[in-house]
Amino acid sequence: MKRNTLTALGIGAGLLVALLGYSMTYSVRFSDVAIVTTFGKASRVQVDPGLHVKLPYPVQSVKMLDRRLQMVESRLETQATRDGLQVVVQAFAMWRVANDAEGEGIRNFHDNFGSMEDARSQMEGRLRNAMAAVSEFNFSDLIGRNTRLAEAEKRIHERLMAEKQGGRGLRELGIDVQQVGLSQIILPVETTKSVVERMQQERELRAQIERDKGDSAAAAITSDANAKSAKILAYANRLAFELRAKGDALAGDSVRTMSEDPEFAVFLIWLDALTEITSGHTTIFLPTTIAPLHLLNQPRGAGVPLPEDDVLRNLPARPRSATLQPEDREERDVASDRTGTGGQESANRGG
Template identity: 30%
Template sequence: MNGKIIGAVIGVLALIIVANSIYIVKETERAVLLEFGRLSEPNIEPGLHFKIPMVQQVRKFDARVLTFDAPEERFLTLEKKGMMVDSFAKWRIQDVNTYYKATNGDEARAEQLLAQRINEGLRNQFAQRSLLEVVSGERDQLMIDLTNALNEFSNSSLGIEVVDVRVKRIDLPEDVSDSVFRRMTSEREREAREHRAKGREQAEVIQADADRQKAVIEAEAYRDSEYIRGEGDAQAAAIYASAYNKDREFYSFLRSLQAYKQTFSGRGDLLLVDPESEFFRYLNDPKGGGQ
């Protein structure tokens, strides 16, 4: 019985030793082998490997492209204008030995050192360019120059390859933004006043033209109406004259009847006239005096 127990214990210990002696490095990882805390093997290839338990230790690192989001910083352009810049960097481990010695395998430490270099690089690049070049014209070239400059340092000092550096956002500082916003507002208000003044000027021109056209139309209409009225009066006079010449006595009789009708139309009218006067000519004699 004791022999079986001892055998089982030995078997378990053997399994533990074997399990602690085998390790696997994935394709997405880089690893170093430490022996009593000292670097023994600086670059272990992906695959199955063995180590001495309790003596050797394996440190693994992510070999994929990592993203570092740099904090927002204020930089000055060539014209000494302050800009708030928000950037990020893509990086990966290139030399495991240098990376471990420089950062002790601490990813946060690596990003801290990288952030200092990015900050310094952006500051230098912005100081060499104007605001227009930074915002539009030379931003791509700025990123290329910054990436190349960072790699000159990070490859040899940190064992890191900077794949790319990009600026996410460029803003004016809050105090400058307020003044720019106020200036833009005043400019827009000035433009609005100019547009309104031009609109009022055009409205006055249109109104004056409309008034002129109205006056011309009314004058022409009055002229035409007077012309037509004159022609009507002339035709009426000609008709009256023609009718009068055909039968003057009948025409006088008709005019007298119209005068009688208008004179005696009101019941309360009182008229004092000599019965022998010309007014009662046809009342006294239907033939008008005698023929």
Template identity: 30%
Template sequence: MTRLLSIMAALVLAVLLLSSSMFVVDQHRYAVVYALGELHEVVREPGLHFKLPPPFQNVVYLDKRLQTLDTPDDDRFLTQEKKDLLVDAFVKWRIEDPRQYLVAVGGADRGGDRIAQVVHTALSAEIGKYNVHEVVSDQREQIGQAVLARVAADARRLGVTVADLRLKRVDYVDPVNQSVLERMKSERLRQANELRATGTAEAEQIRADAERQRVVILADAQRQAATIQGEGEAKASQIYAESFGKNPEFYRFYRSLEAYRATFSKRSDVLVLDSNSEFFKYFKNPGNGK
């Protein structure tokens, strides 16, 4: 009985030793084997692998997949004019060289912190080159690309590859926000004044053009009226000439009547002439020219 127990204990011990000497690496992870606290081997291939049992050797796993790092929402950065901006970014990164990564960051779970430090340093350097307006609107894409290039170069020294970096949020803190609002207000007022001035100038131009057209139209109308009147008078004269040419004596009689009517239009009109004057010809002998 004692012998059986000894055999069973030996078998259990052997199984424990064997299980502690085996480790499995899946396709999403690296396995780093430490021997007495020193980095001994990096296993990249998935499958079943063997090592010495603890405490001689132990295994640390690292994720080889693409990872996402979000920077803190309240990170503040100074612009060129020394104004604070709130900038939030995200980074896509993965471990490329496990050995270099562990040596550089000092632990399997410290990579995110080191990447965050690198991103913060790069953002501070790049945002400090621009003013508030450029960071918020004009140069935002350019700044993101410059930060990505800087972070990728620094991350390679950590054994890390950076796949992408984007600026999610670029916002003002309260004092800067107020100054930006004031600047926007003054800018809108300036644009409104420019529009009013432009509108006034265009209105004056339209009025001047309308007045010029009015003068031209009136002058043209008067010219046409004078032409029509002259043509009418000429035609009337022609008609008179043709009509009175058929009976000259009647024409003279008619002209004398017109002269009498024009001369004695009022009761108070007085005309002193010789009684033998030609003017009284038809008064003296009205039936002479019948």
């Protein structure tokens, strides 16, 4: 009987010691931070993981807080942009329990929120209020090629941190906001129609601007080409006039020179024709009685020879220094034409 009593007392004492040991120790995980409260007031912050000791309940108790990064997301909210369009947006915020070397941020979080669930609920309301910053931007600033979405998210972040509760912001309340962003931007049907119409108008305006630029560039190119063309034509006309004047002057000199001795001039023409005929490698058979082949039958020093039927024999004699008058030049041209015709006929007969 006595032994049974001692056994029961030993077992009870062991259970009491175990229960007391359990109530006086607590374990902290790597992802958590522990707040030790004494009679409900935070007295110590424990951030080191492992097994720790405290006074038994109800003197001291321990509350665990998750110090990992948390995410809160707002509901879809309709916001009006600065240019009057309605958009449905949804925002998110990445936050964690503020932690510093002294643990003051963790104490503030415990005193103001008490638990992670309460903090998350209040963050949703604050984030919904901060989304009003969307109204400071045009619709084209939120989407499109030249978007200012990053600037809009930064503005929401600033409004979220600037909101006060009891004269204190989120940082003073124990929450450290890491990132704020817009996860969705949805257009209602009415807004979609307005956006499409506005985009079409902008496209037409840009297209018209580009067409105007093209027309302006084309007009400039055409004007420059016309100016250069007129300048080139003017230069070409002036050069042609100068060449024509030089040619007329040279022709006048040649005419005056040949007018002094028409027979010698005809002889030179015959020589040029003979040179052209004999310059090639073609063999032809023609009688030597026609000009200018009759020159081949004349001995050296015999003077200016004439073919057998030459029109110059019928011309009236004139002084060698005389100058041909216009009517004489016409007669000379006719004679030359006849001579050429006769030579061709002779060539045909010879062939």
